[in-house]
Amino acid sequence: MDLGFDEVQMLLKNSAREVLEQECPITLVRAMEEDERGFTSELWQNMAELGWLGLSIPEQYGGQGMSFFDLAILLEETGRFLVPGPFFSTVVLSSSILTEYGTESQKSEILPKIANGDLIATVAITEPSATYESNGIQLTATKDGSNYVLNGTKLFVNDAQIADIILVVAKTDDKGDESNGFTVFIVDKNTSGMTITPLDTIASDKQAEIVFESVSISEENVLGEVGKGWDIAKRVIDLGSSAKCIEMLGGADRVLEMTVEYVKDRTQFGRPIGSFQAIQHHCANMATDVEGCRYVAYHAVWRISEGLEAQKEISIAKAWVSDAYRRVCAIGHQSHGAIGFTKEYDLQLYTRRAKAQELAFGDSSYHREIVAQQLGI
Amino acid sequence: MDFKFSTEEETFQNDVNGFLKKELPSDWTGETAYASSDDGWNFNLKMKKKLAEKGWLTLGWPKEYGGMEASIMSQVLFNEQMAYNRAPGIDIWGIKMLAPTLMVHGTEEQKQRFLPPVANGEVQWCQGYSEPGSGSDLASLQTRAEVDGDEYVVNGTKIWTSNGHRADWIILLARTDTDAPKHRGITMLLVDMKTPGISVNPIVNMAGMHEFNQVFFDNVRVPKRNLVGEENRGWYVGATLLDFERSGVQYSAEARRTIDDLVGFIKDNPSSNFDLSGREHLRNRLADMAIETEVSRMISYNIGFMQSQGFVPNKEASICKSFSTEMEQRVAETGMHILGLYGQLTSDSKWAPLRVRIERTFLRHHSATLASGTSEIQRNIIATRGLGLPRA
Ligand SMILES: Cc1cc2nc3c(=O)[nH]c(=O)nc-3n(C[C@H](O)[C@H](O)[C@H](O)COP(=O)(O)OP(=O)(O)OC[C@H]3O[C@@H](n4cnc5c(N)ncnc54)[C@H](O)[C@@H]3O)c2cc1C
Numbered sequence: 001m002d003l004g005f006d007e008v009q010m011l012l013k014n015s016a017r018e019v020l021e022q023e024c025p026i027t028l029v030r031a032m033e034e035d036e037r038g039f040t041s042e043l044w045q046n047m048a049e050l051g052w053l054g055l056s057i058p059e060q061y062g063g064q065g066m067s068f069f070d071l072a073i074l075l076e077e078t079g080r081f082l083v084p085g086p087f088f089s090t091v092v093l094s095s096s097i098l099t100e101y102g103t104e105s106q107k108s109e110i111l112p113k114i115a116n117g118d119l120i121a122t123v124a125i126t127e128p129s130a131t132y133e134s135n136g137i138q139l140t141a142t143k144d145g146s147n148y149v150l151n152g153t154k155l156f157v158n159d160a161q162i163a164d165i166i167l168v169v170a171k172t173d174d175k176g177d178e179s180n181g182f183t184v185f186i187v188d189k190n191t192s193g194m195t196i197t198p199l200d201t202i203a204s205d206k207q208a209e210i211v212f213e214s215v216s217i218s219e220e221n222v223l224g225e226v227g228k229g230w231d232i233a234k235r236v237i238d239l240g241s242s243a244k245c246i247e248m249l250g251g252a253d254r255v256l257e258m259t260v261e262y263v264k265d266r267t268q269f270g271r272p273i274g275s276f277q278a279i280q281h282h283c284a285n286m287a288t289d290v291e292g293c294r295y296v297a298y299h300a301v302w303r304i305s306e307g308l309e310a311q312k313e314i315s316i317a318k319a320w321v322s323d324a325y326r327r328v329c330a331i332g333h334q335s336h337g338a339i340g341f342t343k344e345y346d347l348q349l350y351t352r353r354a355k356a357q358e359l360a361f362g363d364s365s366y367h368r369e370i371v372a373q374q375l376g377i
Numbered sequence: 378m379d380f381k382f383s384t385e386e387e388t389f390q391n392d393v394n395g396f397l398k399k400e401l402p403s404d405w406t407g408e409t410a411y412a413s414s415d416d417g418w419n420f421n422l423k424m425k426k427k428l429a430e431k432g433w434l435t436l437g438w439p440k441e442y443g444g445m446e447a448s449i450m451s452q453v454l455f456n457e458q459m460a461y462n463r464a465p466g467i468d469i470w471g472i473k474m475l476a477p478t479l480m481v482h483g484t485e486e487q488k489q490r491f492l493p494p495v496a497n498g499e500v501q502w503c504q505g506y507s508e509p510g511s512g513s514d515l516a517s518l519q520t521r522a523e524v525d526g527d528e529y530v531v532n533g534t535k536i537w538t539s540n541g542h543r544a545d546w547i548i549l550l551a552r553t554d555t556d557a558p559k560h561r562g563i564t565m566l567l568v569d570m571k572t573p574g575i576s577v578n579p580i581v582n583m584a585g586m587h588e589f590n591q592v593f594f595d596n597v598r599v600p601k602r603n604l605v606g607e608e609n610r611g612w613y614v615g616a617t618l619l620d621f622e623r624s625g626v627q628y629s630a631e632a633r634r635t636i637d638d639l640v641g642f643i644k645d646n647p648s649s650n651f652d653l654s655g656r657e658h659l660r661n662r663l664a665d666m667a668i669e670t671e672v673s674r675m676i677s678y679n680i681g682f683m684q685s686q687g688f689v690p691n692k693e694a695s696i697c698k699s700f701s702t703e704m705e706q707r708v709a710e711t712g713m714h715i716l717g718l719y720g721q722l723t724s725d726s727k728w729a730p731l732r733v734r735i736e737r738t739f740l741r742h743h744s745a746t747l748a749s750g751t752s753e754i755q756r757n758i759i760a761t762r763g764l765g766l767p768r769a
Contacts, residue, residue, distance in 0.1 A: 126718065128728070129650050130650050130717050130718040130719055131650055131717075136650070155718075155728070156718050199722060199726075199728070200722065200723045200724040201721045201722060201723060202720075202721040202722075202723055202736055202740075203721065209728070267510075268511075268512060268513050268514035268517070269513070269514045269517075270514075270517075273513075276753070276769065277769070278753040278756065278757070279753065326710075330706070330743070333743045333747075334746055334747070334751070334752065334753075337512050337513070337747055337751065338507070338512065338536075338537045338589075338744070338747055338748070340583075340743075341582050341583055341743055341744045341747065342580055342581065342582055342583065343581040343582060343583055343585060344580070344581070347583075348583035351583065351740075351743070352583070352740075355713065355720075355721060355739075356721055359717065359718050359720070359721055363714065363717065364714075365656070365658055365659060365714060368658060369658075
């Protein structure tokens with residue numbers, strides 16, 4: 001067993017931190033909360049040049065050909081620095097499943113553009129049913145000649161406003177089930193019949209509602225096989241939930257660090273508040289939570305990366321990390337006193353995102369249920 | 378033991394309820410932060426006048442000050458109903474801090490001057506205690522008040538001043554003796570917020586609301602007749618134990634309301650994704666919250682009972698504050714959990730359940746365990762004053 005990073009991975013981690021310290025100051029994070037697009041082309045291009053956007057895309061499509069695990073190392077840093085923009089949607093989700101399920105022509109058309117920063121992509125699974133389970137999907141795609149016609153509503157779609165392509169999970173067989181009833185479509189943003197309405201959310205991230213009214217998509221734009229779309233959706237959820245855990249770990253680690261710095265510095269009753277046992281116990285509990293997050297999260301990602309069965313590990317990680325990160329933020333606030341309750345202080349940027357991250361790809365209840373099923377109870 | 382309320386108490390409770398039903402808009406979900414919007418504030422002022430007409434602002438005041446001298450339990454019930462209905466109109470600083478302090482320590486002139494406007498709902502007070510360097514360790518405060526003729530000249534800054542931007546007057550603690558031990562050099566002054574030299578800077582909280590402020594004092598001149606009690610005795614004046622209701626019943630009432638809202642919402646949306654049947658963990662969690670809320674309510678009733686028997690609640694109040702505010706956070710969190718992805722929506726829209734109340738409550742309640750004595754300080758009090766453990 002070796003729970004460390006190898007040399008290349010360390011290099012990736014350290015350079016990511018150095019770059020983001022320079023390129024992603026908290027002022028940018030705040031500005032992007034207010035920004036309609038939520039990211040800057042400068043930072044996006046920069047990330048392309050560093051090879052991050054193509055990190056796990058095979059070399060023949062202009063990527064770095066690194067693993068999902070390597071991508072996770074980067075995500076710990078983007079989580080720590082609250083990097084704004086569609087990195088998760090485009091790189092972690094879209095490029096991964098396009099690589100896995102795309103046809104040769106889809107891959108050679110799309111992946112190089114993702115890698116060089118020219119194309120933003122996202123995945124649309126959830127609907128007003130607000131669940132990641134297949135029975136929540138009501139959006140239909142009906143065959144019409146060599147086209148499919150999409151009707152329905154997607155909700156809570158990240159980065160839909162800025163995406164060039166949206167990978168839409170639709171129901172293609174009314175009577176079908178997870179094994180044959182769903183299909184994923186690659187939908188260009190300019191296709192007529194789509195209405196995208198931004199949502200205001202707790203994390204000020206860029207989520208949207210997309211209404212599809214007779215949106216006609218050529219069968220060439222089916223991703224994977226017709227009827228086999230739920231496998232892809234499930235893959236998105238697995239990759240998404242495990243990768244979110246790493247992103248959250250990065251954030252939680254920073255919250256711990258901020259809090260420890262603060263309690264060493266803040267003086268009340270003539271001594272640093274960090275010298276009070278109550279606060280020491282708070283910090284100790286936070287450290288315990290963060291440590292717990294680290295290895296369950298990386299374990300899940302590692303199993304995926306190695307191609308091993310990972311359902312149980314993913315759900316254990318997402319259930320634990322979702323709750324732990326929330327606790328870490330809550331104790332962080334408590335230890336900061338009133339200053340941490342202000343908008344001006346950076347802590348709230350983490351707390352609000354922790355909530356959104358907890359909800360994404362299934363919250364702790366959803367994943368706890370899966371763990372229970374995995375246990376056979 | 379007898380857990381029943383008296384007939385008068387029950388009648389009174391019904392009166393309050395009837396009044397609130399009549400006065401609050403039928404779709405009233407409760408302004409989350411009155412001070413944050415002009416509309417919210419104006420409604421608060423309107424309600425204040427109506428409560429004053431009823432005599433309910435001064436429910437617990439002695440008759441000689443125009444109060445109703447209502448029993449402690451009636452006050453508990455009143456506060457419980459107000460909190461459950463999320464009704465605005467109560468200036469807690471004027472009614473619950475200033476008034477009792479003046480009744481004990483104020484001069485006749487001060488009582489004449491300051492009490493009637495509070496009773497009539499014509500004035501808003503705020504509390505100028507905390508400073509950037511003095512939070513839990515309040516007695517270390519640095520704002521200076523120096524005598525100059527028959528005035529004090531105040532310099533310094535106060536922070537986290539709730540409603541500072543709405544208030545007419547501020548209850549100020551300032552240092553008048555820099556050589557004395559820290560608790561013995563503090564003086565309480567009443568300061569008109571319109572006095573030249575005062576400026577109020579907004580501080581926006583993490584829920585994006587403007588409720589508290591930083592207040593700056595630059596050579597602010599305060600007449601000596603606005604000194605409360607003796608000079609340098611302000612710490613003790615400020616700590617005057619009030620014979621008003623201190624049950625903390627509002628915490629459980631607020632939480633109960635949130636739970637009732639959630640339950641109503643779940644029932645109104647059968648076989649939706651808010652349906653909890655078959656989701657045992659969430660049902661259990663919500664049930665746990667209902668249980669905790671009842672525990673908190675009983676702790677509060679007991680505090681009310683103790684007070685009505687002439688005892689001064691001490692560790693009980695700290696137990697109530699820490700348990701109940703932490704519970705309120707758990708309730709909000711449970712609500713967020715039940716709402717799932719919908720819980721993250723922040724503006725009222727066709728998609729937003731319960732008009733984003735749960736999300737607002739979730740963010741705002743981060744401060745519940747900080748304001749008016751943090752959970753850690755409450756536990757210190759429970760351990761030392763309550764259980765007799767040695768101080769750190
Ligand atoms: C929403 C809100 C409204 C407020 N309104 C007002 C107002 O109107 N007027 C006013 O004057 N003030 C107001 N306050 C200020 C409030 O009284 C202080 O926030 C509170 O006293 C804590 O002080 P602090 O924020 O400086 O935290 P600190 O005192 O710096 O505490 C930071 C952390 O250290 C812990 N700590 C400190 N001392 C000890 C100890 N001895 N043992 C163990 N742990 C310790 C605390 O519990 C906390 O976890 C408000 C605060 C909030 C959040």
